[in-house]
Amino acid sequence: MWAQDVELHLIARDLLHTIQELCHKGTAPDPQTEIDNSRTLALMMRHMDRDLRFEFMNEDSVIKLWQALRERYGNVRDSILSNLEAELNDLRFSDFDTIIQFYSEALRITGMMRLCGKTITEEQLIEKTLNTFPVYAMRSCDLFWTHINARRITSFQQLIKAMEIAERKDNELVRREIDRLRDSYPERRPMARESCHRRHDLYD
Known part of the structure; x- marks a missing residue:
């Protein structure tokens, strides 16, 4: 679900190309996307679990981060x-x-x-x-x-x-x-209510 949310955010920000080539062709995106790489990396880190963020904090490439996450959680x-x-x-x-x-x-x-x-x-x-x-x-x-x-x-x-x-x-x-x-319940009729109480008296 996290991966799907990230892809939706990347589509909305026109940054899906930073991971799309890796997902479909196994190749890295064009080298001129360094700014896009930084934006995507910041977005992924911001929405990542805190413990995972510390574990992958040294990754400086969105491609390496995405690939590492896929290797670890790809079979989940x-x-x-x-x-x-x-x-x-x-x-x-x-x-x-x-x-x-x-x-x-x-x-x-x-x-x-x-x-x-x-x-x-x-x-x-x-x-x-x-x-x-x-x-x-x-x-x-x-x-x-x-x-x-x-x-x-x-x-x-x-x-x-x-x-x-x-x-x-x-x-x-x-x-x-x-x-x-x-x-039609008897207790709605006064005389029936009285006889009902008499019938259930413990000492009758």
């Missing part, structure tokens, strides 16, 4: 990717309290995997979501599969929106049922 994506794959494998919709929590976690994992060079398709996300539905919601799951097979839902985001709409409707139905039960 492989170790991160294996952990992310395990997290995606363990991801269960039934483990989350709300749809938004599941959606955020799924996007975090897939975004990090994309950063590591592996893309998770919309179909994989949809299948992961519906295959990990809680048992009590199987009827809703079957309904979503029907919409997917009919191509009314074609993306993960559309599925999440449909699930949110269904969640709001279910919550409204539950709220109405609670209100109905509360209105």
Whole structure:
């Protein structure tokens, strides 16, 4: 993520050429970019971790610094990717309290995997979501599969929106049922309240 941020900053400042040739061709940039080299080096050092800054403080060339960082951390994506794959494998919709929590976690994992060079398709996300539905919601799951097979839902985001709409409707139905039960609760009637207290008296 740090490398990606640095590249974005270099693009914004028109300094990407100071490392671009090294990344794509393995050769150093043109020698007339000494000022650009200093600007890029200062920017990278400013956004670097404090301990790393002390470790690489003697580097006077952005090419040498970038290459040293790549040699040291170039394989970090492989170790991160294996952990992310395990997290995606363990991801269960039934483990989350709300749809938004599941959606955020799924996007975090897939975004990090994309950063590591592996893309998770919309179909994989949809299948992961519906295959990990809680048992009590199987009827809703079957309904979503029907919409997917009919191509009314074609993306993960559309599925999440449909699930949110269904969640709001279910919550409204539950709220109405609670209100109905509360209105008919015996304690709302004075005589019933009195008999209720008598019935539960410890010494009755």
